[in-house]
Amino acid sequence: MQIWSWHGFFTYLGSPYIFCGALITVYMTAVSMMMGFLLGLLIAVTKRSQRRLLSWPARFYVWFFRGTPLLVQLVVIYAGLPKLDIRLSVMACSIIGLTLNEAAYLAEIIRAGLNAVPTGQIAAARALGLSERQIAWRIAFPQAFRLIIPPLGNSVNGLLKTTSVTSVISMEELMQRSQILVQDQFMVLELFSVAALYYLLMTTAWDFLQRRIEHYAERPYRRQQKSVSVEATKLSVATQDAR
Amino acid sequence: MITLDNVTKSYGAFQVLKGCSAEIGRGEVVVVCGPSGSGKSTLIKCINALETFEGGQIWVDGLAVRSAQTDHSALRAKAGMVFQSFELFSHLSILDNIMLAPHLVQKRVKDEIREHAKTLLRRVGLERHADKYPIALSGGQQQRAAIARALAMKPDVMLFDEPTSALDPEMVQEVLQVMMELACEGMTMMCVTHEMGFARQVATRILFVDAGEIVDDCPAADFFAGRCSVRAQAFLRFEADHPG
Numbered sequence A: 001m002q003i004w005s006w007h008g009f010f011t012y013l014g015s016p017y018i019f020c021g022a023l024i025t026v027y028m029t030a031v032s033m034m035m036g037f038l039l040g041l042l043i044a045v046t047k048r049s050q051r052r053l054l055s056w057p058a059r060f061y062v063w064f065f066r067g068t069p070l071l072v073q074l075v076v077i078y079a080g081l082p083k084l085d086i087r088l089s090v091m092a093c094s095i096i097g098l099t100l101n102e103a104a105y106l107a108e109i110i111r112a113g114l115n116a117v118p119t120g121q122i123a124a125a126r127a128l129g130l131s132e133r134q135i136a137w138r139i140a141f142p143q144a145f146r147l148i149i150p151p152l153g154n155s156v157n158g159l160l161k162t163t164s165v166t167s168v169i170s171m172e173e174l175m176q177r178s179q180i181l182v183q184d185q186f187m188v189l190e191l192f193s194v195a196a197l198y199y200l201l202m203t204t205a206w207d208f209l210q211r212r213i214e215h216y217a218e219r220p221y222r223r224q225q226k227s228v229s230v231e232a233t234k235l236s237v238a239t240q241d242a243r
Numbered sequence B: 001m002i003t004l005d006n007v008t009k010s011y012g013a014f015q016v017l018k019g020c021s022a023e024i025g026r027g028e029v030v031v032v033c034g035p036s037g038s039g040k041s042t043l044i045k046c047i048n049a050l051e052t053f054e055g056g057q058i059w060v061d062g063l064a065v066r067s068a069q070t071d072h073s074a075l076r077a078k079a080g081m082v083f084q085s086f087e088l089f090s091h092l093s094i095l096d097n098i099m100l101a102p103h104l105v106q107k108r109v110k111d112e113i114r115e116h117a118k119t120l121l122r123r124v125g126l127e128r129h130a131d132k133y134p135i136a137l138s139g140g141q142q143q144r145a146a147i148a149r150a151l152a153m154k155p156d157v158m159l160f161d162e163p164t165s166a167l168d169p170e171m172v173q174e175v176l177q178v179m180m181e182l183a184c185e186g187m188t189m190m191c192v193t194h195e196m197g198f199a200r201q202v203a204t205r206i207l208f209v210d211a212g213e214i215v216d217d218c219p220a221a222d223f224f225a226g227r228c229s230v231r232a233q234a235f236l237r238f239e240a241d242h243p244g
């Protein structure tokens, strides 16, 4: 057996089977991330609540899902739900597992973001008569979101690779498909290199997307703004000072 | 307009407000002064329910502040508030800062709010900065924008908590100027400040607070002529020696 087969490498790189595996990975990441974010937001808000009845279940949730391996959670969902007569596809089980697990981590990230929103602005919003709900949606969430983009980016990046854990419940994503093909011709190195390349491609695409999102969210916080030039600003300050 | 009736408040064992009573009529400009930590901020924040209090009652235009029936939104719409550190919403443009509450709380029509906001911005000299974000403005400009934001709710009374304390000296005047114009137009104002010059010029009454009590409540003229408590006289001498 030769050490490295370029032919094998490029064959697998061009393989629609592997390519679709990568698409499935992207799909699982996107769906779990979005649902996990919404669930995480809910958990973060309830965990911050003054009322024990709300905060305690949220604390329990985070404690439980961060304290047990994702692998175990997936197997329990996959093997446990049918016993309750709930029959779901492997994909559904995978996404449920990933979502529940990710939500626990995202909740902590979101909570950190909410804690970092200046309390003075919250007080100002209250003084203007905004309801707590309006303050959350109009002031706290938008500002917290900007603050947590970097850690959220970490999460997306991590999740892209963590999806491979779902192979234990036979989810045919990128990693599982690579392993299936290994059985075929035993080109482990070539196959796993192709998989690594795909993961790199996906994380790089995400890096790019994250930069765009960050750029957008940072807009209000850049000192140079809009079409108003520095000269014009100086001029207006000067005229005001003359008033 | 505002009635304070024996207001008391404690943080644990520490009593911040020890039975404060006062009456502020429509169109009055009341300056609240006193040493640091005496409870001035706490007192003014009790008026729009940003702080809770345990004893006594406050009425704002007939609305009881410490009451389960009172709608805090309605109360706060009556009393505009300006903070020491401006507290503009940093993710919104100046115009959006001003338009947010009239839209969300008072449900006024967008076009009308925008016109009103632009008028207010002109009034505080910021019409050219409507589309900027707070970070691009100087402290004085931010505070003027914050005043415009409070005025956009068409409040019956304006509360100021040391509006110029966080400003560089050269910006203090531009903010005081706006406040003076407001006072001249007949706005009811309650203002915590160390700017004795401002107090001398526009205040109709002075409340001198020390250690959680309103020690003096007298016309500004009397206060500055020395017809006030010994504690207030000592405070005035101190302020004269340490301006700003």
Ligand SMILES: Nc1ncnc2c1ncn2[C@@H]1O[C@H](COP(=O)(O)OP(=O)(O)OP(=O)(O)O)[C@@H](O)[C@H]1O
Binding pocket: B011, B016, B035, B036, B037, B038, B039, B040, B041, B042, B043
């Ligand atoms: N959350 C709090 N917990 C405990 N004590 C507090 C709290 N907030 C304020 N205090 C205390 O209450 C007292 C009054 O505070 P307040 O901010 O009203 O003073 P102030 O007169 O506005 O002072 P300054 O001129 O420095 O702004 C202070 O002694 C302060 O230490």
Ligand SMILES: [Mg+2]
Binding pocket: B040, B041, B042, B161, B162
């Ligand atoms: Mg204060």
